[in-house]
Amino acid sequence: MxxxxxxxxxxxxxxxxxxxxxxxxxxxxxxxxxxxxxxxxxxxxxxxxxxxxxxxxxxxxxxxxxxxxxxxxxxxxxxxxxxxxxxxxxxxxxxxxxxxxxxxxxxxxxxxxxxxxxxxxxxxxxxxxxxxxxxxxxxxxxxxxxxxxxxxxxxxxxLRPVTPQEDLDAQLTLEALCDVVSAGDASLDTLLARKAELIVDKAVAWEREHAALEVDR
Structure with a gap:
């Protein structure tokens, strides 16, 4: 293609x-x-x-x-x-x-x-x-x-439109699910723990990105 x-x-x-x-x-x-x-x-x-x-x-x-x-x-x-x-x-x-x-x-x-x-x-x-x-x-x-x-x-x-924040939450949830299933340790508890780790990782990456933008200004 x-x-x-x-x-x-x-x-x-x-x-x-x-x-x-x-x-x-x-x-x-x-x-x-x-x-x-x-x-x-x-x-x-x-x-x-x-x-x-x-x-x-x-x-x-x-x-x-x-x-x-x-x-x-x-x-x-x-x-x-x-x-x-x-x-x-x-x-x-x-x-x-x-x-x-x-x-x-x-x-x-x-x-x-x-x-x-x-x-x-x-x-x-x-x-x-x-x-x-x-x-x-x-x-x-x-x-x-x-x-x-x-x-x-x-x-x-x-009942209401789905927000962009909910779309992001869905993406993180599925990423966490795939991670714990691939690791052979799938449960709701392990999914939520992995999702929390992903949120922290993305928050840190976001802060670094915006800090770099501030430096470039």
Missing amino acids: SSQYSEQHLSRGVDHAAFPTFDPVGTVTFYRDVLKFPVVHSICAAGWGPDKHPDFIHFFFDIGNGDRLAFFYYFGLQPYGDQSAPGDSWARFDEDVPVFFRNSRHLALHVDSEEDLLEYRRRLDDSQWPCEMQVMHETIESIYTHDPNGYMVEITRA
């Missing part, structure tokens, strides 16, 4: 996120009829992929802002695992794995206002997939349900 692109952020966001479904009727009803996301594209695929790859339908919903949500329905393929429990049937975990870990795989959709959020809650509560919880997080408010495939769906609104 040309050097002019080497440092550029070329992504323009999500084109689509895709999941398998064993229940295309329920999936269309949930996303098209309840959430009002129009169907915008579909692919009828026969003989695609390697040997013994089943024929499938690949269909897309417009979820706003140019983003799409897509599903695969494979003909003749049956679900497996405990279908009574919410969760991705293609990524079943051991029964001892807690529900919160299963639900870490989810789709989050953004809305602009409390009014929009409550409208989606109304639509869900009027359907067979009612809102399961409404949570006020640190900077967002969200409602949650499970779609007909067992995938957790979150609809969220921002």
